[in-house]
Amino acid sequence: RYQMEHSLYQLVEADICGLRRALDDLTLAKCDLEAQVESLKEELLCLKKNHEQEVHTLTCQLGDRLLIELDTEPTVDLSRVLEEMRCQYETMVETNRHDVEQWFQAQSEGISLQAMSCSEELQCCQSEILELRRTVNALEVELQAQHHLKDCLQNSLCEAEARFGTELAQMQCLISTVEEQLAEIRADLERQNQEYQVLLDVKARLEGEITYRNLLESEDFKLPCNPCTTPASSTPCPAPAACTPCPPCPSRPLQASRGPCSSPQR
Template sequence: MRQLQSQTGGDVSVEVNAAPGEDLTKTLNDLRNEYEQLIEKNRREQVTSSSQDIQTSSHQLTELRREMQNLEIELQGESSAPKHLHFRLQKNSLENSLAETESRYGCLLQQIQGQINSVEEELASIRCEMESQNQEYKMLLGIKTRLEQEIAQYRALLQEGQQDIAYVFHSTARE
């Protein structure tokens, strides 16, 4: 037995090679950056589209107001002229034109209000989506934190295991 012990005596060194773990922080940061870029792109596209629609509608509204003012001025100028048959026909024509303009103005206002409502709904949807993505990000951040804690625990256990193995081999070698 002593002969066997003398043959097996000595230090034994054990190394553990573990594949490097995936960098969870980098992965989560990449996901977060991707979400933020997507959100910003959607926001820019919708704001640009909405702004263009509102500008077009505003321009049309301004034109209709100008036309209505011109007709009112023309109507006032005609009402101060001498009254005869031609004047009455022209006055009726102008009043009809004014009524048509007011009608178009009302329709345009309804269209603009519809566009404004649509843009407000889109903005509410974007806000909701951003909140949802924010919640998802917080959840992923919590998972990342828990995974980092588990990794730290596994590393500590591996280090303790390596120390125990080294101690056992050193103790055995001394006996």
């Protein structure tokens, strides 16, 4: 908008310069016409003087000749002829003067009208120039305000970028710390899982061993008190070389150690 108004301002300035040149040309033409009118007036006065001198000379000459010829024959009324000639010249001069005055008045009116129109256009152009100057000043103020706003926004943007950069760095550090903690927790979970698996295996083995011992103990309860004797004969059978008699069954505790007799069953 500023460029458009500036170009319009330059065009108006060019038009004003052209109008001023036209006004100067019209002023020069008016001066030339006035000089021509003055010269025509002077020429008219000179023609009148020359005419009067010629008339006076002719009058003098014809008057002498008239005095000479009066005695011979009647002559033409030279005074009447001269009067008619003088009237004709005066009529021609008056007509020329009237035409010149009319032409001068027409030219003067045209020049005055042109000058008035030029002055009106000049006033309009001056008012437009003032309006354009006010518009340019307002645009310059608005441009400065926009520049100030731009600087403020750039400063705010730089501060926000710096603040967000710092916060982003802190978040990156926090994320790195959390990732390290997660890695440690994952490693601890894996280690605990391995330990849990080991404990499960140990538990399974212990449960199997407990079950096996319970089965053995139940089998021990089912055995007779003296396994070396039989109901058919009352004579004891010869004991093996490495076998010793077992203690009485009622007096043996529940989880006592097995005797040598139980080793073959195992």
